[in-house]
Amino acid sequence: MAFVWRGLLQAIELLWxxxxxVLGITLLSLKVSGLATSLSLLIGLPLGTLLALGRFRGRSxxxxxxxxxxxxxxxxxxxxxSILLWRSGPLGSLRLIxxxxxxxxxxxxxxxPVVTSLTAAALQQLDPRLRLQLLGLGASQIQVVFTLWLxxxxxxxxxxxxxxxxxxxxxxxxxxxxGNIRGQTRVLTTAIVLETGKGQFDRAIALSILLLTxxxxxxxxxxxxxxxxxxx
Amino acid sequence: xxxxxxxxxLEVVRAGRTVLxxxxxxxxQGEVLALMGPNGAGKSTLLLAIAGLLPPxxxxxxxxxxxxxxxNALALRRRMALVLQxxxxxxxxxxNNVALGLRFRRLPRPEIRQRTETWLERLGIAxxxxxxxxxxxxxxxxxxxxxxxxxxxxxxxxxDEPFSALDTETRADLIADLRHLLAASGATALLVTHYEExxxxxxxxxxxxxxxxxxx
Ligand SMILES: Nc1ncnc2c1ncn2[C@@H]1O[C@H](COP(=O)(O)OP(=O)(O)OP(=O)(O)O)[C@@H](O)[C@H]1O
Ligand SMILES: [Mg+2]
Numbered sequence: 001m002a003f004v005w006r007g008l009l010q011a012i013e014l015l016w017x018x019x020x021x022v023l024g025i026t027l028l029s030l031k032v033s034g035l036a037t038s039l040s041l042l043i044g045l046p047l048g049t050l051l052a053l054g055r056f057r058g059r060s061x062x063x064x065x066x067x068x069x070x071x072x073x074x075x076x077x078x079x080x081x082s083i084l085l086w087r088s089g090p091l092g093s094l095r096l097i098x099x100x101x102x103x104x105x106x107x108x109x110x111x112x113p114v115v116t117s118l119t120a121a122a123l124q125q126l127d128p129r130l131r132l133q134l135l136g137l138g139a140s141q142i143q144v145v146f147t148l149w150l151x152x153x154x155x156x157x158x159x160x161x162x163x164x165x166x167x168x169x170x171x172x173x174x175x176x177x178x179g180n181i182r183g184q185t186r187v188l189t190t191a192i193v194l195e196t197g198k199g200q201f202d203r204a205i206a207l208s209i210l211l212l213t214x215x216x217x218x219x220x221x222x223x224x225x226x227x228x229x230x231x232x
Numbered sequence: 233x234x235x236x237x238x239x240x241x242l243e244v245v246r247a248g249r250t251v252l253x254x255x256x257x258x259x260x261q262g263e264v265l266a267l268m269g270p271n272g273a274g275k276s277t278l279l280l281a282i283a284g285l286l287p288p289x290x291x292x293x294x295x296x297x298x299x300x301x302x303x304n305a306l307a308l309r310r311r312m313a314l315v316l317q318x319x320x321x322x323x324x325x326x327x328n329n330v331a332l333g334l335r336f337r338r339l340p341r342p343e344i345r346q347r348t349e350t351w352l353e354r355l356g357i358a359x360x361x362x363x364x365x366x367x368x369x370x371x372x373x374x375x376x377x378x379x380x381x382x383x384x385x386x387x388x389x390x391x392d393e394p395f396s397a398l399d400t401e402t403r404a405d406l407i408a409d410l411r412h413l414l415a416a417s418g419a420t421a422l423l424v425t426h427y428e429e430x431x432x433x434x435x436x437x438x439x440x441x442x443x444x445x446x447x448x
Contacts, residue, residue, distance in 0.1 A: 129316060132314070135283075135309065135334075136313065136314025136316075137313060137333035137381070138309055138310040138313075138333050138336045139336045140334075140336070147322070147332075151323060177397070
């Protein structure tokens, strides 16, 4: 067990020195997963709202599809996106495979069902009569939606955190569509896999600490927003 | 007197069953109509239909000389205010709840402030303005719901059993207050109630529904 302790000390030293490569990997992780989470919010929030409040055929089916999508294995997503972006594949001409953009695409596919599904659950949890009440006070449909979002802000921010959690922690898809190229597509999780494989536990531990700290800070920020008193 | 609401040949089918069938109903300006009848008689259904929140299967609803359609529903809805049996307050302050409908209408800020203040005062809940909705008693919450509706100074108030969850005393207080407010504002109202007493004290006329049809 001594090497764990040693690894921890070396990790602190690495972090203290501000190792340029480690810093670059961390920033890339934050950028890629932050962007993927934002995009999945942009898609998942309206989609989940539609599934929760809309009345159309196939709604339950789509909802169960989104729920299933929450358990989508990242490696399967990685495979699908790889096939699409492969040089000879249907979107191969875009030359996106093994770029950060490819990782973002894969992570959006992973996070959208999470955000969609939890958004729908958050809104369905509200009393359906609240909608009638808001309309009966003169709200337009858009105003109803915004008011319900505000009313469900706690579970909605939880949905966002779950979305971020699902992509910052995944490794399979990033590895497959990003290729773990040093200085280009290496993110925290793929770097941890690599360093561990090489027996470089100090670097692996340092990267893990960074991953946990990053996740903690992002969630802390979101939790602070979540627990703030509402602006309305 | 001028006719504010005119319902003609209204039929509402819900889940395959005709739950409301009303050949004609008019409400004159300034009238307070009590709507009575057993559970499931279609009282709430009628209220929602007039509010434009439940499209009629057949028939027409006219409001202030305009026929209610999908297109003008929002504009007409903004001349009414709905109070439900349970207050359905948002999890924010009492002040914000009372200001809600005024904000939906995008009234100028000073006017929102002034009207919210006025109606908090008139319903005796000014001291609760900064209280969170979750920390109110049932009676207080119902006062907030009423203030929120009155603050809109609507042409038509739609009140669906607003007092049924309250104890006898609170209810008597609120009824007395509501009576003054209705008289003072000259508002037109449709009030669903199960209590003769309430109807007698508040209403100028009573309509009884049974099985979705007017009963005599
Ligand atoms: N969302 C709905 N979907 C289908 N049927 C409904 C719905 N809401 C009410 N109904 C039915 O419509 C009929 C009239 O209901 P409504 O709520 O108008 O009665 P009410 O007179 O307000 O009763 P109460 O005194 O219990 O409030 C009832 O038979 C009820 O089962
Ligand atoms: Mg009812």
